[in-house]
Amino acid sequence: MTQPIIRFEGVSKAFGTQTVLRDFSLDVEPGAFVSIIGRSGCGKTTVLKLVNGLLSPDTGRVLIQGQDVARIDPVALRRRIGYAIQNVGLFPHMTVEKNIAYVPAISGMEEWKGKQCREKVAALLKQVGLDPALAGRYPRALSGGQRQRVGIARALAAGPELLLMDEPFGAVDEITRGQLQDELLRIHRESGITVLFVTHDIAEALKLGTRTLVMDAGQIQQYDAPSRLLAHPATSFVERLVRRSRVFQTRA
Numbered sequence: 001m002t003q004p005i006i007r008f009e010g011v012s013k014a015f016g017t018q019t020v021l022r023d024f025s026l027d028v029e030p031g032a033f034v035s036i037i038g039r040s041g042c043g044k045t046t047v048l049k050l051v052n053g054l055l056s057p058d059t060g061r062v063l064i065q066g067q068d069v070a071r072i073d074p075v076a077l078r079r080r081i082g083y084a085i086q087n088v089g090l091f092p093h094m095t096v097e098k099n100i101a102y103v104p105a106i107s108g109m110e111e112w113k114g115k116q117c118r119e120k121v122a123a124l125l126k127q128v129g130l131d132p133a134l135a136g137r138y139p140r141a142l143s144g145g146q147r148q149r150v151g152i153a154r155a156l157a158a159g160p161e162l163l164l165m166d167e168p169f170g171a172v173d174e175i176t177r178g179q180l181q182d183e184l185l186r187i188h189r190e191s192g193i194t195v196l197f198v199t200h201d202i203a204e205a206l207k208l209g210t211r212t213l214v215m216d217a218g219q220i221q222q223y224d225a226p227s228r229l230l231a232h233p234a235t236s237f238v239e240r241l242v243r244r245s246r247v248f249q250t251r252a
């Protein structure tokens, strides 16, 4: 494999007396779409937060393109990594435009000033399937699905290499969820960005991932193409998980 874009090297992480990750190692190849699934509390969000530096490992290292996350300047890290979470976390007192332009603005990106900023926001809104006319609205005047799309646009704004998504579609109805999934697949195909996507939904994990990471109790049960998960579950845990899925269409 070419140099992994993300590498976990023997990472352990505990909160107090609770060990969440134990000697966790993982390589993610550039351009992969990794769907991460496992029981509540198994450490999925912890994995994402170790990548974007919101948490630090107790032992081991997390590398992005060979660089230790602990040594990357936090502002640069924020530019390189988009983060989208359930319920979005948009700033309520800022318009859609200001929300989307937030990371580029705090990073002082020159091309995000004045008219150019408006053009960039309009292009991003179109990319996530929204009407650019929404740029002047406040989050409270958007539907849940629209807010979710704005959250994705914001995560993509600074042109990151990596997109971390933590159950981003958990709070929307089935139809909107299907549309958001399809748009995300298109964005992934067109941009070649690497995505780590946490979900509780095995059908979603199999539909979206080029690779699926199944975790249990802070350890990797299987890290494989979805079709291999279905055909060759590595553990009884994975077998039970995929047996529950009635969807047999996978991406890879």
Ligand SMILES: Nc1ncnc2c1ncn2[C@@H]1O[C@H](COP(=O)(O)OP(=O)(O)OP(=O)(O)O)[C@@H](O)[C@H]1O
Pocket (backbone or CB within 6 Å): 015, 016, 020, 038, 039, 040, 041, 042, 043, 044, 045, 046, 047
């Ligand atoms: N800051 C923290 N302080 C103490 N415990 C924490 C902290 N963050 C996470 N934990 C604990 O670590 C464990 C793993 O949390 P994490 O959020 O990674 O799980 P998860 O797999 O994403 O769960 P869910 O699917 O419910 O979102 C949980 O038991 C959680 O309570």
